[in-house]
Amino acid sequence: MNYLGELSALLTAFLWSGTSFAFSSAAEKIGSLQLNINRMILASVFLIATIFIMGYDFDLSNSQFTNLVISGIIGLVIGDSFLFKSYQMIGARISMLLMALSPGMSTLLAFIFLDERITLLGMLGIFITITGIALVVLERNANSKYTVTGLGIFYGVMGALGQSAGLIFAKFAFTEGHITGFVATFIRVFSSVIIFLPIMLLLKKYKNPYKLFNKDKSAFGVTLIGTILGPFLGITFSLIAVENTKVGIAATLMSTMPIIMLPMVKYIYKENLSWRAILGAVIAVLGVALIFLR
Numbered sequence: 001m002n003y004l005g006e007l008s009a010l011l012t013a014f015l016w017s018g019t020s021f022a023f024s025s026a027a028e029k030i031g032s033l034q035l036n037i038n039r040m041i042l043a044s045v046f047l048i049a050t051i052f053i054m055g056y057d058f059d060l061s062n063s064q065f066t067n068l069v070i071s072g073i074i075g076l077v078i079g080d081s082f083l084f085k086s087y088q089m090i091g092a093r094i095s096m097l098l099m100a101l102s103p104g105m106s107t108l109l110a111f112i113f114l115d116e117r118i119t120l121l122g123m124l125g126i127f128i129t130i131t132g133i134a135l136v137v138l139e140r141n142a143n144s145k146y147t148v149t150g151l152g153i154f155y156g157v158m159g160a161l162g163q164s165a166g167l168i169f170a171k172f173a174f175t176e177g178h179i180t181g182f183v184a185t186f187i188r189v190f191s192s193v194i195i196f197l198p199i200m201l202l203l204k205k206y207k208n209p210y211k212l213f214n215k216d217k218s219a220f221g222v223t224l225i226g227t228i229l230g231p232f233l234g235i236t237f238s239l240i241a242v243e244n245t246k247v248g249i250a251a252t253l254m255s256t257m258p259i260i261m262l263p264m265v266k267y268i269y270k271e272n273l274s275w276r277a278i279l280g281a282v283i284a285v286l287g288v289a290l291i292f293l294r
Contacts, residue, residue, distance in 0.1 A: 009241035011252035015234040017260045019057040020096045020225030021268060029219035030212060032084030037200060038209055038223055040076060040193045043231035047186040050232075056180045058187075064173040065087050065187065069195075072188030073170035077196045079162015082155045089152030091145075091265075097258050098156030100284045104129055105164035113168055114175075121290055129287030135280025136258075185235055255288040 026035045060068075086095040104126035111117065146152075170188070175177060200206035213220035236253060258281040265271045 006253060008237045010256070012120065012234055012237045012241060013256045013260055015229045015237065016254070017264060019226045019230035019234060020257075020261065021086075021264065022222045022229065023084065024091065024095075025217055025224040026226060027087045029082045029216055029222070030207075032081060032088055033200065033205060034207060034209075034212065035084055036077070036221060037193070037197055037206060039227045039231065040189050040196070041209075042224065042227040044186065044190045044193055046228070046232040047182055047189060050236075051180075051182050051186060054182070054287050056183050058183055060173070060179050060183070061176060064176050064179060067169045067173040068179075068184055068187040071166045071173070071193040072192040073195060074169065075163050075166020076188060076192045079159050079166060082162060083159030086152055086156035086159055087224045089146070089155060090148050094136060094146070094148060094152075095156045095159070096261060097133050097281065097284060098153065099160050099163065100129055100133055100255065100258060101287055102160040102167075103255070103288050105161055106167050109164055109168045110171070114171060125287045125290030127206075127287070127288060129284050132280045132283030132285070132287055135283065136277050149154045157191050161250060181235065185231070242294045255285055258284055 021034060023039070030038075037272065052104075083095060083099070087099065107122055107126065107243055166188075173184065197206065213223075241254065262278060262281055266273055
């Protein structure tokens with residue numbers, strides 16, 4: 001039996017886990033705002049190269065284009081800026097666990113704006129996810145260099161909400177007609193660069209990336225690694241997963257990120273993980289599974 005879809009989904013989870021650590025390190029070195037812009041510029045280069053190499057076209061309507069642009073601004077500019085601030089304040093593990101709220105938020109927003117009904121199983125999944133996240137967020141770790149604060153949690157939740165709202169607008173575009181995934185991603189990313197970069201330049205909030213990275217070459221390294229693993233390869237393998245297996249199965253396997261990240265933080269950040277933290281991560285993923293498999 002061919003397990004290409006399932007294996008691709010698991011690989012996506014590993015890629016996004018690596019991305020979270022790379023971007024967490026990059027945010028500490030250059031700041032969340034600088035990181036957000038630079039990774040979108042790099043991602044645009046990788047995506048447009050892929051589009052031309054694969055021969056994809058940009059055949060889409062004005063409304064599809066508009067919805068993708070709005071999706072990019074809400075999800076990539078606003079949502080990810082909050083997420084990166086969360087990285088800085090409370091670290092990658094808890095920030096990404098808070099992002100497990102996104103499926104529940106997406107389900108609720110889809111019910112409101114797309115009239116997608118929430119089943120009892122879906123509601124149960126939302127509750128279980130929040131319970132699992134709460135177990136981990138409330139966990140105290142003496143060896144962690146991060147302190148869980150209310151503001152850090154707020155940033156993480158807003159990051160999840162931004163991603164969810166961005167997905168709703170992307171869904172508006174996809175329901176109108178087929179769009180190649182790489183093309184849709186490029187429009188979201190590049191339009192965000194076009195809108196976000198000039199504003200930051202006018203406000204003098206964006207530093208010269210050449211000078212910045214020349215001063216700290218390791219910052220460029222982790223930014224590049226995070227971009228390749230996340231917006232580029234992560235998206236690629238997530239699309240392969242969705243194409244080759246059921247969406248619910250693919251989404252569930254890709255949501256195993258929190259479990260994958262636990263051994264990573266133990267060996268990278270030398271954190272001692274309690275059974276409550278491990279149990280919370282497992283419960284959160286089970287909740288996400290219920291939401292997608294409802």
